[in-house]
Amino acid sequence: MKRAFLSSLLLLLITISGFDSPQQKILIVGDSISIGYTPYVWKYFQGKAMVTHNPGNGQHTGTGLEKIEEWIGDEDWDLIQLNWGLWDLVYRHPDSKAYGNRDKVNGKATFTIDEYASNLDSLITKIIELSDAKLIFVTTSYVPEEEIGRFSSDPEKYNAAAKAVMQKHGVAVNDIYEDSKVIHKAHGIGSNDVHYTEKGSVELGKLIVSFMEKELYGATSNSLPD
Numbered sequence: 001m002k003r004a005f006l007s008s009l010l011l012l013l014i015t016i017s018g019f020d021s022p023q024q025k026i027l028i029v030g031d032s033i034s035i036g037y038t039p040y041v042w043k044y045f046q047g048k049a050m051v052t053h054n055p056g057n058g059q060h061t062g063t064g065l066e067k068i069e070e071w072i073g074d075e076d077w078d079l080i081q082l083n084w085g086l087w088d089l090v091y092r093h094p095d096s097k098a099y100g101n102r103d104k105v106n107g108k109a110t111f112t113i114d115e116y117a118s119n120l121d122s123l124i125t126k127i128i129e130l131s132d133a134k135l136i137f138v139t140t141s142y143v144p145e146e147e148i149g150r151f152s153s154d155p156e157k158y159n160a161a162a163k164a165v166m167q168k169h170g171v172a173v174n175d176i177y178e179d180s181k182v183i184h185k186a187h188g189i190g191s192n193d194v195h196y197t198e199k200g201s202v203e204l205g206k207l208i209v210s211f212m213e214k215e216l217y218g219a220t221s222n223s224l225p226d
Contacts, residue, residue, distance in 0.1 A: 023047070023048060023050050024048070024049040024050070024078040024079065024216060025049065025052070025075060025076065025077050025078050025079075026041075026045065026049050026050065026051045026052065026077070026078065026079045026080075026081070026212065027052050027053075027054070027071070027072065027075070027077045027080045027081070027133070028041065028051065028052070028053045028081050028083070029053075029054045029058050029064065029068070029071060029080065029081065029082050029084075030053075030054075030058045030082065030083030030084060030138070031057055031058050031059060031060075031083065031084065031085075031086055031087055032057055032086075032195065033083065033086065033141050033194070033195070033196070034053065034058070034081075034083040034138070035053060035057065036196055036200075036201035036204065037201045037204040037205035037208055038051065038053045039201075040201065040202050040204075040205025040206070040208075040209070041205050041208055041209055041212070044205070044209045044224070044225070045209075045212075049078070049079075049216070054067070054071040055071075058083075058084065059087045060084060060087035060088045060110050060111065061088055061111065061116060061119035061120055061123060062088075062110070062111065062119065063087075064082075064084060064119070064123050065119060065122060065123060065126075068123060068126055068127060068130070069126070069130060072127065072130045072131055076132075077133040078133055078134065078216070079133055079134045079135075079136065079212065079215060079216060080131060080133045080134070080135055080136070081135075081136040081137075081138060081174075081208070081212065082123070082135070082136070082138065083137075083138040084120070084140075085116075085139070085140025085141075085155065085158050085159070085162070086140055086141065086143070086150070086155075087110060088109075088111045088116045088119075088158065089109060089110070089116070089140070089143075089150060089151075089154045089155065089158050090102060090110055090149045090150050091103055091104040091105075091107035091108060091109050091110075091149050091150065091151075092107045092108065092110065093106045093107035093108070096149075098148050098149065100149065102147075102148050102149020102150070103148065103149060104147075104148065104149050104150060104151055107149065113157055113158055113161045114161075116158055116161060116162070117161040117162065117164065117165050120137075120161075120165045120166075121165050121168070121169075124165065124166070124169045125169075128169070134172070134215055134216070135169075135171045135172065136171070136173075136174055136211065136212065137162060137166045137171050137172070137173050137174070138173075138174045138176055138208065139159040139162065139163070139173065139174070139176055139177045140155040140158055140159055140162075140177065141155065141176060141177065141180035141184070141194065141204070142177065142180045142181040142183075142184045142188075142194070143155055143194055144184065144188065144190075144191045144192060144193070144194070145191070146191045146192035147193065147194060148192060155177060156177065159175070159177055163175075172211075174207065174208065174211040176204065176207045176208075179207055180204065180207075183196065183200050183203045183204060184196060184200065186200070186203075187199045187200030188200060202226060206224045209224060210224065
């Protein structure tokens with residue numbers, strides 16, 4: 001009887017001390033590219049962390065400024081990852097018949113590089129006010145040459161501006177751009193589309209998981225499942 005009581009007391013003390021701590025909480029915020037790789041991240045971290053994506057498509061940084069407080073809510077996040085850019089650098093024209101009114105010849109960019117940087121600066125400042133979570137910024141992925149509303153040279157320019165903002169705030173940067181170029185050429189939907197096949201999203205997910213693990217636990221797995 002005494003032994004059972006002591007065992008119960010020990011279990012209670014371990015729980016209170018945090019050795020049996022609850023799963024960590026990860027919030028992924030971003031556009032359709034992040035929506036594509038989130039299922040892989042969720043599956044990988046099952047049993048170790050709760051992975052949530054913001055409702056719907058995070059679109060561009062303007063949407064982020066409007067909704068970031070709602071997305072963070074009252075949850076005590078351990079890690080928040082941000083992945084914007086492709087919507088920010090897209091050119092649109094109201095008369096364009098292409099999906100989303102994309103038109104890099106006659107259209108106007110959603111946000112210029114300077115506007116993008118300013119929006120990110122405001123977003124990071126706001127997030128730091130709202131949460132004590134570790135922050136990760138994921139760079140914009142590859143844009144193929146034939147994409148009708150985006151210039152293939154723009155991601156690197158927007159990424160450079162984003163990196164400067166993240167350096168200012170001490171935010172970790174997961175620079176997936178070069179890897180995303182290789183992945184897209186093997187597993188992209190097409191030469192005129194920024195999106196990926198399911199296999200491509202899995203390959204992006206591996207890049208995301210490896211970086212997250214390092215930020216959360218200080219190490220990463222040597223091999224990741226498909």
